[in-house]
Structures are given as structure tokens and as C-alpha cells.
Amino acid sequence: MQTPRFNKTTIWGRLPAFLFCAAVLLSATPRVFAQNDPAAARRTAAELLDRIHQAAQQQNYEGAFVYQRGNFVQTSRIAHYSTHTDGEFEQLESLDGKPRKMLRHNDDMYTFVPERHLVVVEKRQNKDAFPALLAVNGEQVLSVYEPKMLGDDRVAGVDSLVMELDPKDAYRFAYKLWADKKTGLLLRAQTLDPNGQVLEQLSFSQVRIGVPVDKAAIVNGIRNLSGWTIVRPPVEPVDMAAQGWQIAPSVPGFHMIRQLRRPMASSEAGRPPIPVDQAVFSDGLTAISVFVEPVENNTRKEGTGDSGATHVLVKRQGDFWITLLGEVPQTTLQQFASAIEYKAPK
DSSP states (O other): OOOOOOOOHHHHTTSOHHHHHHHHHHHHSOOOOOOSOHHHHHHHHHHHHHHHHHHHHHOOEEEEEEEEETTEEEEEEEEEEEETTTEEEEEEEEOSSSOOEEEEETTEEEEEEGGGTEEEEEEOOOOOOTTOOOSSOHHHHTTTEEEEEEEEEEETTEEEEEEEEEESSTTSOEEEEEEETTTOOEEEEEEEOTTSOEEEEEEEEEEEESOOOOOHHHHHHHHOOTTSEEEOOOOEEOOTTTTTEEEOOOOTTOEEEEEEEEEEOOSSTTOOOEEEEEEEEEOSSOEEEEEEEEOOSOOOOOEEEEETTEEEEEEEETTEEEEEEESSOHHHHHHHHHTEEEOOOO
């Protein structure tokens, strides 16, 4: 689920119009720190990135957040608890569209699909779901992003620090992050295009941080699966180089973080599942997935597409389809695709 985010009329109703506008602008604009000491700003940014990563795992929090991409809006509720003895417990529930609920204990994930009375049980692969970032240290992120500390703001009633991360090249998008001053918990994250326009946003609309541990509903939900159809998708590690694939992109900052093989149902009835290999590369903030699958008899076509900050590129290479997917510009995917080579293993 790799998925996803104030009415001042009463307060300001008695102010003259021009004072109302000024008050709104001042309240919505973070105060900018002087960038007189780039080294100090870099240290502050690296420390904040590390705090954001740690807070998502170690803090107890409950709230609702909104994901926005263009005209698409989806609200979810989250509850996360961290214990010294049993690790992490999390419940994530969609509040819009068809009901969905995910329960997690450490890396064990249970995704419930009520209309099919189905629960999918699998190991967590992606650890960057909001409000987490990818599991790398702040200094690694800052090797390809330039930080700007933008001062103070408030999100969902919580005092926050604001930081912008501008890419040092044209291979990635910029990010703007709001983090709780006290704990470092990420409260809002925006992906920005080269013109500074928001492509995607995830933001808490309400949140409570430091709540008591209340894991009972999560534990009971995981234990009581009677009457549900349980599906455990087979996922296994794979060595794509041993399969004949060489992926050595020249895009700076991206490093391979995992390789997996998943089965995909054949388009022909009675045929065995088709193996789909996936290599994931990350620069610490965003990820690019490279999927490789046999051509088989399907109607897929080469081409490109996008949705918000996410771009996709599909190309055929011999007897294989190569699909690249990531929250990066299309040119970055093209650069990755040009570096993929295949030599049949002997």
C-alpha cells in the first residue's frame, strides 16, 4: 500500500480586509533562516533528515493524512506504536473509496480487502511510506541535494521546521519537508517540479504525537483471521546479474538497494506464472524500479507516461519487456534504460 496526505474566517472575521490578507500570508509563510553559514545549514539539514527517519520508527503517533496529486485526493488514518520489547505496530486505513486496512508488526504486513474477504500476508519491502523516508543517513541524501532551512511553520497545529532539498542536477525533483520541532516526525512532504510547483503532497490534517501504546486492536486483528481467505504472494531474492542483466546507470547518487522476483499470472489460462524480476535503486529520497519480464503473448506497447511526480517508461529489449517506474523526470528513466544490457547466461 510503495502508498501515500483551516478555516480562518471565524478567527479573523472582525479584522479589516487588508489586515486579514496580511495575517493569512504571514501565517502561511515560513520564516527564512539566513544562509550565512552553508556548513552549519548542511549539518542542521543532515541531522533533521536523520531525526525524521528515526521518528517514523520510534515515536508513537495517531492521525489522519491526505495524499494529493492533481485532482486526486485520498485520506488515510494511521496509528503507529513503538515498543522496547516487541518492536513496531502499525495500522493504516483508507478513508476514501473502497475500504482497505493494513496491519503491521515489524516487517510482517497484513492487507485486508473486505469486499473479497481477502487478506494478503507478506513481508514489508518498502520502508519509506509516509511519514518515513528511505533508510539512509542524511549525509548520503545531501550528496545529491542542496539543503535550505526555511524556518518555522505549523502543520495540523504542530510547530514544525521547514526544509527544502533542491537537486544538484536535472535527474531528480526537489522536495519540501515539514518536521515536528520536538520529535522530528515528518508532518508534510511536497514533491516540486523545476518551477517550484507542487506535483504531489502528503500532509497530516490532524495528528497526536507521543500517545500511549495501544496495540491491542492491531495484535487482535493479526491473530484473528478466521473466515478470511489468506494469500501469501511468493517473493524471493534474485541475482539479476546472474540472469544476464547488467544495469549500470550513470545517474549520480542512485544505488541498488534490493532485487526481487515475483510471479505474475500468465495471460493464457493453464500456463504457469511468469517470473518478474525487480531491481530497486534509490538516492535516499526517491526510488526507481526496473522490472524485467518475458514478452510472452501480450499486447503491451512501448511508450511513456506520468501521473503527478511518477513517470513510467516501457521498452522492449529482445524477448523481454523492460518497465522503469519512479518519482523522477522522464529523462532520468531514459538514462537508466540506456544503461541496461542483456547477455544470455552460459
